[in-house]
Amino acid sequence: MLERAENPLYLYDDDADGLCSYLLLKRKFKKGTGIPVKRAPKIDVDFVKILNHYTYDLLVILDKPLTDQEFIDKIKTPIVYLDHHQIQELKGVYYYNSRFNKNDDSPTTKICHDIVKQDDWIAAVGIVADWHLPSFLKKLTKAYPDLIKNTKKPEKILFEMEMGKLAKIFSFILKGDNKVLKECVSVLEKATSPYEILENKNSIIMQRFEEVNKIYEELLNSAIKERSRDKLLVFTYLSGKVSSTGELANELFYKFPKKMVVIAREKDNEMRMSIRGKNALKHLAKALVGINGYGGGHENACGGSVAKEDFIKFLNNLRALI
Numbered sequence: 001m002l003e004r005a006e007n008p009l010y011l012y013d014d015d016a017d018g019l020c021s022y023l024l025l026k027r028k029f030k031k032g033t034g035i036p037v038k039r040a041p042k043i044d045v046d047f048v049k050i051l052n053h054y055t056y057d058l059l060v061i062l063d064k065p066l067t068d069q070e071f072i073d074k075i076k077t078p079i080v081y082l083d084h085h086q087i088q089e090l091k092g093v094y095y096y097n098s099r100f101n102k103n104d105d106s107p108t109t110k111i112c113h114d115i116v117k118q119d120d121w122i123a124a125v126g127i128v129a130d131w132h133l134p135s136f137l138k139k140l141t142k143a144y145p146d147l148i149k150n151t152k153k154p155e156k157i158l159f160e161m162e163m164g165k166l167a168k169i170f171s172f173i174l175k176g177d178n179k180v181l182k183e184c185v186s187v188l189e190k191a192t193s194p195y196e197i198l199e200n201k202n203s204i205i206m207q208r209f210e211e212v213n214k215i216y217e218e219l220l221n222s223a224i225k226e227r228s229r230d231k232l233l234v235f236t237y238l239s240g241k242v243s244s245t246g247e248l249a250n251e252l253f254y255k256f257p258k259k260m261v262v263i264a265r266e267k268d269n270e271m272r273m274s275i276r277g278k279n280a281l282k283h284l285a286k287a288l289v290g291i292n293g294y295g296g297g298h299e300n301a302c303g304g305s306v307a308k309e310d311f312i313k314f315l316n317n318l319r320a321l322i
């Protein structure tokens with residue numbers, strides 16, 4: 001369908017897996033436009049209005065966890081939907097989800113790489129960013145021995161190797177200003193190697209990365225400093241321009257794997273949280289009983305939001321469970 005289409009429109013999740021999925025398809029088929037879709041709201045019927053500004057003959061949805069049937073019904077072109085989140089019951093889409101295979105939740109980037117069979121380094125970035133190991137790791141270590149080494153732990157690549165730094169770069173450029181993001185993505189659409197990104201310190205990509213990373217590193221270091229002996233590692237901060245609770249929680253959980261990590265950003269009297277730890281999702285559901293709040297996600301990595309006045313009570317509930 002991508003070969004036949006003249007002008008596909010891509011809607012991709014605004015994280016490294018979503019971006020890499022888009023980049024792989026765009027670089028292979030060399031046509032169409034991409035729009036990153038912010039994670040919080042699902043793709044619903046309101047989105048039709050935004051799409052009316054574009055002409056396209058194929059809609060491609062990448063890595064988005066939720067899409068409304070009502071939205072799908074209003075789109076007049078064929079829709080291809082590639083994903084690895086919970087399987088949805090959808091009609092009228094060409095839908096492929098990794099979870100159709102037993103015990104498989106491979107990132108969307110992996111599905112796209114299987115289609116295009118090129119740009120291994122971009123595929124590696126998207127796959128590692130979602131804490132998976134590329135099946136072609138050996139090939140990567142041969143092609144980029146200074147960027148990636150053999151390991152069984154994707155998080156080791158993510159936090160200790162240059163290929164993982166690229167994943168951080170990809171996810172940080174997706175934060176904030178859309179105009180800068182557009183320029184960054186167009187550089188990535190043409191880049192010929194990972195070195196071109198990593199070594200060009202004056203590029204718009206590295207400048208944007210350094211800007212976000214400076215704030216990120218400050219938060220990370222405060223969280224490390226403020227931690228106690230408690231089995232809960234809690235860190236809260238006031239919302240600024242960039243949200244990085246997910247990345248912070250991941251990295252802190254990597255550093256302190258025995259703790260349950262709760263990172264919360266205060267916004268509009270709500271504590272918006274990312275939680276990492278063993279059985280985090282199960283504990284979250286129980287800790288939310290009697291609390292003004294909500295949450296969801298994966299077994300060991302989830303998120304949610306609770307009213308500010310309930311936050312201490314929520315933490316006490318959680319502490320009692322672990």
Ligand SMILES: [Mn+2]
Pocket residue numbers: 017018063084107108130
């Ligand atoms: Mn993903």
